[in-house]
């Protein structure tokens with residue numbers, strides 16, 4: 001197993017900073033190159049590395065940083081070097097109609113309506129990620145950083161606050177942050193099926209194919225201070241090593257529409273509400289109960305003892321989707337061993353594992369009901385401000401944006417023919433066929449003797465902003481702060 005240079009890898013790639021409950025993301029613009037360099041050099045020693053787990057050291061703040069392609073250009077990175085980064089990163093999330101189609105960014109989710117990162121919003125050069133033990137520590141941390149960057153001509157384009165929900169849930173009321181791949185070579189351990197080569201997430205290490213993902217390599221002449229690591233194969237300086245591509249999507253959730261739809265679909269013959277049926281249907285859409293317990297392990301009712309269970313596959317225990325429907329969110333975004341042509345085989349699992357991501361996002365906005373109970377979310381009096389902005393600042397890391405994040409989004413989430421289905425996209429986050437001409441989306445619940453098909457799913461999640469970033473290794477940040 002390759003040894004990871006944890007001192008040089010930014011901490012958020014390896015850890016979720018679970019004990020740091022408060023977080024804020026700042027989208028920044030560099031106005032002056034040399035002031036930008038000075039600011040970066042003053043900051044680099046404060047960037048949190050992956051060498052120590054902040055949840056163990058008990059540190060009260062963490063800081064991480066990522067750049068867009070325009071940010072790298074602003075800092076003076078030469079075009080031939082920039083060209084060696086992935087095309088998706090260079091082009092950006094909104095660059096072509098093709099990419100918008102791939103991602104399902106159509107209709108209300110089209111980049112022209114985005115609040116940031118869109119086609120009509122200001123340029124973004126940099127993302128600063130601030131984490132703190134509590135809100136007041138975060139505020140102080142923020143103020144110090146703002147004073148520093150403003151004095152270096154850096155402008156805050158957008159500030160994105162986060163809000164942690166009770167029991168680590170997301171806004172629809174389901175426990176989140178359970179399943180993530182284990183990065184081989186880190187202190188965390190897990191099942192072999194879920195342990196993934198570091199190179200799938202961090203550049204400069206072997207990926208799932210045993211190869212190194214392309215990354216910018218430069219002549220040693222361009223690194224006179226010897227700041228960057230060397231790529232031993234070529235003798236060139238490795239600007240990409242210990243870095244990762246960061247995908248950021250601000251996803252608004254229409255929580256009221258979600259539960260109202262489920263309520264209508266689950267009513268009894270006389271139109272009476274059936275809370276248990278409603279809850280089960282919602283769990284079937286997610287693939288886990290609200291506690292987090294997976295349906296493959298407990299298909300009939302929730303069981304909080306299984307809330308964090310993640311050591312399961314699909315084929316042996318649920319080949320026909322009778323426990324967890326084929327189209328459920330978690331069975332789509334990580335089908336594990338379920339897919340054709342050889343479901344249940346190691347080969348299938350390996351193929352799926354070429355499309356994994358590390359999720360590091362956080363929720364934002366007030367919950368619709370503080371109790372997070374569907375009943376309260378549906379109840380007009382208890383539910384406050386149904387139209388307020390709330391959702392997930394979805395953040396994930398991968399080494400190959402098109403093979404990992406974009407593939408999941410296009411081939412699994414928004415694909416109506418996923419796993420033999422006919423007209424079903426992801427019931428939770430699908431774009432409802434806005435790419436296609438076929439119109440109405442379904443959600444199919446496999447059952448014997450006949451499956452149940454629910455038609456006319458509204459779009460529950462809309463995109464409000466987004467961008468592709470590169471999160472460099474810490475040595476690479478120092479190098480970028482000294483570019484001539």
Ligand code: HEM
Pocket residue numbers: 170171172174175176177178179180251252253286288329330331333334357391392394405408409413428429461
């Ligand atoms: C508002 C948007 C979203 C909501 C409410 C949501 C909700 C959830 C929930 C409740 C889980 C189960 C808990 C867990 O395993 O951590 C989950 C898992 C997951 N989600 Fe999402 N999600 C959203 C967007 C996305 C997007 C955009 C992607 C990727 C394109 C994604 C990928 C995943 C993955 C990979 C897992 C883990 C699946 C597994 O390994 O079993 N999610 N999500």
